[in-house]
Amino acid sequence: MELVRAHILVCGGTGCTSSGSKAVQEALHRELKKQGLDKEVKIVETGCHGFCEQGPLVIVYPEGTFYCQVQVEDIPELVEEHLLKGRILQRLLFTEPLTQERVPHYKEIDFYRKQRRLVLRNCGYIDPEKIDEYIARDGYVALAKVLGEMTPEDVIEEIKASGLRGRGGAGFPTGLKWGFAAQAPGEKKYVVCNADEGDPGAFMDRSILEGDPHCVLEGMLIGAYAIGSDEGYIYARAEYPLAIKRLKIALAQARELGLMGDNILGTDFCFDLHIKEGAGAFVCGEETALMASIEGQRGMPRSRPPFPANSGLWGKPTNINNVETWANVANIIRNGAKWYGQFGTEKSKGTKVFALTGKVKNTGLVEVPMGIPMREIIYEIGDGILGDKKFKAVQIGGPSGGCLSEGQLDLAVDYESLGSAGAIMGSGGLVVMDEETCMVDVAKFFLDFTRAESCGKCTPCREGIQRMREMLQDFSEGKGSLEDLDKLERLAQTIKDTALCGLGQTAPNPVLTTLRYFRDEYEAHIRDKRCPAGVCRALLTYYIVPELCRGCTACARVCPTGAITGKVKEPHVIDPEKCIKCGACMEACRFDSIILK
Amino acid sequence: MKMVNLTIDGCQVEVPLGSTVLEAAQKIGIEIPTLCYEKDLSLATACRMCVVEVEGNKKNLPAACAQPVMEGMIVHTNTPKVREARRMILELMVANHPLDCLTCEANGRCKLQQYCYEYGVKESSFTGERRRFTVDDGNPFIERDLEKCILCGLCVRVCDEVQGVAAIDYSDRGFDTKVTTFMDRGLADSPCVSCGQCVYLCPVGALTAKPSKGKGRDFEVEKVPTTCGYCGVGCQLALNVKKDKIVGVTNLPDNHNQGYLCVKGRFGYDFVDSPERLTTPLIKRDGEFVEASWDEALDLVAQKMAKVRDEHGPDAIAGLSSARTTNEENYLFQKFFRAVIGTNNIDHCARL
Amino acid sequence: MTNSIAGIEKANVILAIGTNTTEAHPVIAIRVHKAQTRHGAKLIVIDPRKTDMAQRADIWLRPYPGTNVAILNGLLNVIITEGLLDEDFIAQRTENFAAVKEAVAPYTPEKVEKISGIPAADLLAAARLYAQAERGSILYTMGVTQHTTGTEGVMAVANLAMATGNLGKEGTGVNPLRGQNNVQGACDMGALPVFYTGYQAVTDPAIREKFAQAWGVAELPDKPGLKIGEIIEGAGDGTVRALFVMGENPMLSDPDINHVEACLKNLDFLVVQDIFMTETAELAHVVLPAASFAEKDGTFSNTERRVSRVRKAVSPRGQAKADWEIITALSAKMGYEMDYGHPGEIMAEIARLTPSYGGISYERLEKGGLQWPCPDEEHPGTEYLHAGKFARGLGLFNPVVYKESAEVPDEEYPLYLTTGRILYHYHTGTMTRRVDGLNELVPTGFLEMNPADAEKLGIEDGEVVRVTSRRGSITPRVEITDKVAPNVVFISFHFREAAANVLTQAAYDPLSGIPEYKVSAVKVEKIQ
Incomplete structure (x- = not known):
């Protein structure tokens, strides 16, 4: 590997890409060349860091300085200050909202401090399009260990012992599932990666695939070895073009190095993968519908049993796990079940990645140990409710999940606790709602x-x-x-x-x-025919606050039904009988005198 | 074969491992309502009418048609919870159904009607959107009224899995789901071969036999079991008769044709009442046929045959029997030629 | 069929030769489809037309019409060469294999390719697939029999099945699919020139004696009668003077219709008994109105030898009578009383005189059909024949050689014509052409022609053309389709206005008397 004095990590996840990280990267290249630094400083396009709200993100190593919302115009100054003069460019640092302090390092930001990034350990650190970088961070060590030292039964026992449960939603013990597929009679077996992430607002799987595709491939290789499969599928949403592109690159690189294909690492183990692009149906995230879709059928679920472990893809024993589950596997094998057991609760081991969105100050992708109280996620990682409004509810688990109220804020985020509250872990959507949500x-x-x-x-x-x-x-x-x-x-x-x-x-x-x-x-x-949050339009009335109305007549002029009357320079009145609640008056009013109540 | 013991509604039953709860219940005569189940087809598990309660399963009410039996399983098929669920499902179906039973062809054989009767669903308490479709009546034999369709999918499966045609399949999703033909062009412009297996399996009035329309309710017709008069497969079928007229054909299960028929067997009976049928004996006089009585006609035949036999010997007479008539008639025909005329000049078009 | 319809689903490999099962026997095609899709059976189709089954086949061999014997011999040749014979079966259950081995020796895949146009590699693949099947079932229809070498074709099929041990077990067999509802029954009942019921020969004095006694006559004729073609020819040359036709329509179903018409017109007396005024009835001196299948009781025997009840559902229309009633009335007029109150009594007589029907009675048939042989009342019927032992003892191998069809295309008549059925109509159309919906679906006959030929002749889809053979010409509409190969045209024989059998020739298989409907030479011309 070439030696350089600094690395600039530019986030190339979908979030930062859409906020302009590509242009930032190009500007960096230009600027480094201009300053003659292109030989000593290396730019690395990484996967998602999770703090998408603050994108485009740029991190400069070896110091690990974390710059937020970097724009093309900032580049000359950034290069000059940080790389030439060796000074941190203060104005681009993250500002902790509570203390208004500028935080120079990644790990010191509250958003990151409470997290436990196991699955996401490489996301944002490595160039996902370079297998060398994955290998440099102990990539494929687990595969080598498995092929060199472990029998398939050992692997399944290790996964069982780790307590890993499916991260797709239902939380079925992964080792048990592998065991069923391994025991199912049949020569031909399949492993499938469910990358049909469909919950609105959820992007955990996308970020993993974009940021660290090899960890999914390695997980699948290990799974395939354990159950005795030689062929697999990754069923990915067609709406994830970047993830699919990086998966394809990763696959090609793995094949080139003999980590995929026939006689992997010189052993008898043979395995290869197909990437199947889904066509945008949420239901195809359901495993039987997913398999139907791979087979070219209409994506419709079927009854289970028979379970895929016995009769899955084309009637053959099949093991399906989602992206995050597969991404856990190599870590467990490399570090051991015991190591993994230190994270999480007794029944819910490890970490869980959530897409934290809604009315919280810090939104983004977070990875937390299981069992963490909901309150910590919302108030410490998320830094509380936007605009310091009142918390009302948190929706967990996407459309299949449930809404929890303030009374459940101290609930531990694990499979059992969430289930008993009527919600589910789901794939990891977390939508926070404030008092203005109906x-x-x-x-x-x-x-x-x-x-x-x-x-x-x-x-x-x-x-x-x-x-x-x-x-x-x-x-x-x-x-x-x-x-x-x-x-x-x-x-x-x-x-x-x-x-x-x-x-x-x-x-x-x-x-x-x-x-x-x-x-x-x-x-x-x-x-009461009343929407307490003031959201349900049919139940609201438009009202002109007499004290604020200047009688400018702007509202009366735009009202399509003639519901507003009043003399010039005198407060106007809305006739609720005639009002069709179009809201035109409210937009027209320059004095904020029209309110909904 | 490994056997499994379970209890259904308090009755012990032993069935082979791999059976379903539905099969086990059927074995001991416990009826579980089904709308999308058919033994010879793959499982759809779509209608959810067959849900039952299984002790120990707190998660949901499994569908009996898909639930495998397990040793020691305790199943209840008719608890208040189960009945409530079924009633709700019926209400949901009815909410999206025309309820024009008064004029519906399926009245009397409609399973939705039957179950609504059994579960006391008079109308739906859900008022809302209802699907609207125009009737597809381009095919001469099969009429499709999708507003009555409950999406059990029996037609889709039988067309694919039995007939091998796959002229129909689902399109759209969710509430808009429908069974359609290629590009929604209608049956007439599809690979449909008019076998009508779908018509027979349709549990409601969504698929009906056009030639039978308005000619008799299921409970009004007499179903005469017989053998199809077309090809050599000899399918078993029931001629539906009302007032001495054939008004339709229905399946007969459990036979070598498994109840299945083709377009000719199911719909090709009109010729029986064709106005072109021969209804009296005819004798040709001066090149024209004139009506005659049976006595006149048979006297003439007997006399002519006797004359030829007497003048030219029995072998100057020949008979062509028929691959269309019954065994008994063929037997009598050759008996007549051999014993009465005295010749072996008998053949038929076996080879054509 | 040696085996049963249900048994088709038990086969591992189905070899379908000369059968458009999907259209001619749709419900049997269902079994083939299920065998393929549910039980993983492989399908080999040998057919010059790209039928529905050909499209579903794992291996489709498309020969030139009229080359079946060469192909079947070729298959056996490969099986012998590759050592895929069922030696035990051949040794224990059959005789005369050596002669067949010698006969098929010249039919190498290369030679068969020259004769039939089937690539040698495909023939090899088909032979291996069939021979290696645990249970191989052969289905065939008129595509094998309606040739001047039809008997050889059937023998070659039997040779193939015996050589691979595919007889006498479930899911195997030599299975001709019979075309008409009771063609099996008509044969079983002795509506044949040389047999009484159950294939008891009229030439056997003991059998004659048995029937004479049962029927109460002093003696019965011992001379074999005339076959259908000979009857028509006899009418033409005056040896047959009177003809009684019950429910047949040779004016549409027989080859070279123009000639048939001339012959029938030469008769002194023609009686036709039918449900409609058929083309044949129009030529008759007396026409007798018969009851349809829905208007009478009786039984039909289907292609798998299953005797099933036919039941009266409605009363006969007008003064029509059941055929059995007409025969008994006529017989009485001619001084021989046949005293039956119900067809069940006739069946009782049949059972008494026919060993294979011995156990069949209306009482038993109430519970469902019975497959003969069913020798006694305890016998459950026979699902498949030749279990353990052939009817004649040892299965007889018959060496056969390929002969060219009686008429092949030449310069003047450059196209092969082959004929057959379509799904929506039946036989001569007397019934189906009186069903409105069926006429709506397929109103008339059409000539299938390959796009290459159509282009050569400048013919467009739907155009009315003149098709001419040495016998006559018809003017059907053309359907351009790759269902037929270049240089081959196809027409169905259901339609009087485009009657295929105006074109076909009265060239018969000398043994079976079946006309060569599957191969004639024709030319197709544009109508200016």
Whole structure:
């Protein structure tokens, strides 16, 4: 490896790419050349660092200085200050919102300090398009260990002992699952990586694939060896072009080095992978629908059993894990189950990656040990609610998950605790909501998603979600009765009890949890015809605050229905009977005198 | 074969390992409602009517058609929870259904109607959007009314897995899901071979036999089991008869054709009542056929045959029997020629 | 069929030769489809047309029409060369294999390729696939039999099955699929010139005596009767003076229709008994109205030898009568009383006189069909024949040689014509052409022609053309399709307005009397 005096890591994840990191990288190249530093400073395009909100991110090593929101215009100054003069460019450092202190190093930022980056250990550190960099960080050591020292049974025992559970949502013990596939009779077996991440706002798997594709390949190689498979598939969303590109590069490099293909590392073990691009159906994240899709069928789930471990892809024993699960494997093998066991709780071992979004100050990708209280994620890593508003709810697990209220803030984030609260771990979506969020509206949002993504096969999901959505629409307009809440609950319960696949069975969760924790809010809509959060438009009235109105007539002129009357220079009045709630008056008012109430 | 013991509604039953709860229940005569299940087809597990309660399973109500039996399993098929779930599913189906049972062809044989009756679902308490489609009536034999479709998928599966045609499949998703033909062009412009297996399996009135339309309800017709009169496969079928007229054909299960038929067997019966049928004996006089009584006609035949036999010997007479008529008739025909006329000049078009 | 319809699903390899099963026997095609898709069976199709089954086949051999014997011999040649014979079966269950071995020796894949156009490698692959199957089932239809060498074709099929031990077990067999509802029954019942019921020969004095006694006559004729073609020719040359036709339509179904018409017109007396005024009935002196299958009781025997009940569902239309009633009435007029109250009584008589039907009665048939041989009332019927032992003892290998068809294309008539059925119509169309929906789906006959030929002749899809053979000409519409190979045209025989059998020749297989419908030479011309 060439020796250089400094490395500049430029984040090339999708988040930073869309905030302009490519241009920043080019500007850096130009500037380094101009300053004659191109031989002694190396630019590395890395995967995601997780702190996407602050992108484009640039980190300069060996100091590990963390620059945020770097723009092309900043480059000459950055190069001059940091690389020529050896001074930290203060204005580009991250400012801790609470203390207003500028923090020069990555690990000192609260956002990172509470995290435990095991799965994401290489994301942001290495160039994901260079296998050497992965290898330099002990990549493929686990594979060598497995092929050299362990029997397939040993591998399965090690994974079992680690307590690793599926990170796709349901949390099934991974070692057990591998064991089933290993024991299933049959010559031909498949391993599949589910990279069809579909929850709105979730991008954990994408970041891993973009930032550290080899760790997924290594995990799959180890899994394939353990269950006796020689062929695998990565089913990735077509909407992840960068992840797919990097996977393809990684595959080609692995093949070139004899880490993929026939007689891997000179042993009898043979394995290779196909990349299958999905066509954008959420339900294809369900393993039986995913397999149907790989086979070229319509992506519809089927009943289990038979489980894929016995009859999966093309009827052969198949082991499916999601990206994050596979990404854990090499770490466990390399460091041992015991090492892994130090993270997490007794039943939920290891870490979990979450996409933290919503009304928190710090959004981004975070990896935390299992069992961490929800409060810590929101208030320490996320640094609390934006605008210092009041916390209202956190939605965990995407459309299949549930909404937890303030009462659950101290809940430990592990499989069992979340389940008992009516939510699920899910693939790792965390949406934080403040007091301005209407829970009926939130339920509507998630049902819009599941209604559109239902495959239409089974009656409860196909017909039931539609009816739930219609009832919520009525509530949001103040229609319906309190008995209808019970009916909604019964319908939701029936769907949960009877739907064919995981998508259908969990689709009612947003409804059931909001009903459970925020029933009063539903009742306010129905009984009082009032949306406490001020979101449901049908229940709001536009009102001109007389004290603020200057009588400029701007509102009356834009009102399409002539609902606003008043004399010039005197306060105007809105006739609620005529008002169609289009909001044009509010936009037109220059004095903020029109409010919703 | 390894056997498994389980309890269903308090009754012990022993079935082979690998059986489903539905099969086990059927074995002891416990009826579990199904809309999308058919023994000869792959499992859809789509309608969810067959859900049951399994002790120890707190997660959900599994579908009996797909739930494998396990040793010591305790199953309840008719608990309040199960009935409530089924009632809710029926309500959901009915909410998206025309409910025009008064004029529906399937009235009386409709399984949705039957189950609504059993579970007391009069109408749906859900009022909302209903799917709207135009009827596909381009095919002369099969009418598709998708508004009545409950998406059980039996038609899709039988077309693919049995007939090997796959003229229909699902399109769209979620609430908009429908069974469609290629590019939604309708059956007439599809590879459909009009075998009508789908019509027979349709549990509701979404697929109906056009020639039978308005000609008789299922409970009004007499179903006469017989053998198809077309090719040599000899499929077993039931002629549906009302007022001395054939108004339709339905399947007969458990036979060498497994109930399946082709377009001719299922729909090709109209010729029986064709106005072109010969209805009286005819004698040709001066090049024209004139109607005659049976006595006149048979006297003439007997007299002519006797004359030829007497003048030219029995071998101047020949008979062509028929691969279309019954065994008994072929037997009598050759008996007549051999015993009465006295010749072996008998053949038929076996080879054509 | 030696085996059963259900048994097709048990086969590992299905060899379908000269059968467009999907259209002619749709419900059997379902079994083939299930065998393939559910049980992983492999399918070999030998057919000059790209039928639905050909498209589904694992191996499709597309020969020139009329070359079956060469191909079948070629398959056996490969099987012998590659040592894939079932030596035990041949040694224990058969005789005369040596002669066949010698006969097929010249039919190397290379030679067969020259004769049939089938690439040698494909023939090899097909032979290996069939021979190595644990259970191989052969299905065939008129594509094998309707040739001047049809009998040789059938023998070659039997040779192939015996050489590989594919007989006498489930999922195997030599399985001709019979075309008409009761063609099997008509043969079983002795509607043949040399047999009484159950293939009891009229030439056997003891058998004659048995029937004479049962029927209460002093003696029965011992001379074999005329076959259908000979009957028509006899009518033409005056040796046959009177003809009684029950439910047949030779004016559409027989070859060289123009000639048939001339012959029938030469008869002193023609009686036709049918449900419609057929082309043949129009020539008759007396026409008798018969009841349809829905208007009478009886039984049909299907292609797998299964005797099933036919039940009266509606009353006969007008004054129509069941054929059996007409025969008994006529017989009485001619001084011989046949006293039957119900077809069940006729079946009882059949069972008494026919060993293979001995155990069949209406009472038993109420519970479902029975497959003969069913010798006694306890016998459950026979799912497959030749289990353990052939009917004649040892299975007889018959050496056969390939002979060219009676008529092959030449300069004047450059195209092969082959004929057959389509799904939506049946035989001479007397029934299906009176079903509105079927006519809507397929209103008339059409000539299938390869795009290359159509281009050469400047013919467009849907154009009406003149097709001419040495016998006559017809003017069907053309359908341009690659279902047929270049230089081959196909037409179905269901349609009187485009009657295929105007074109076909009265060249018969000398042994079976089957006309060579599958091969004639024709020319196709544009109509100016």
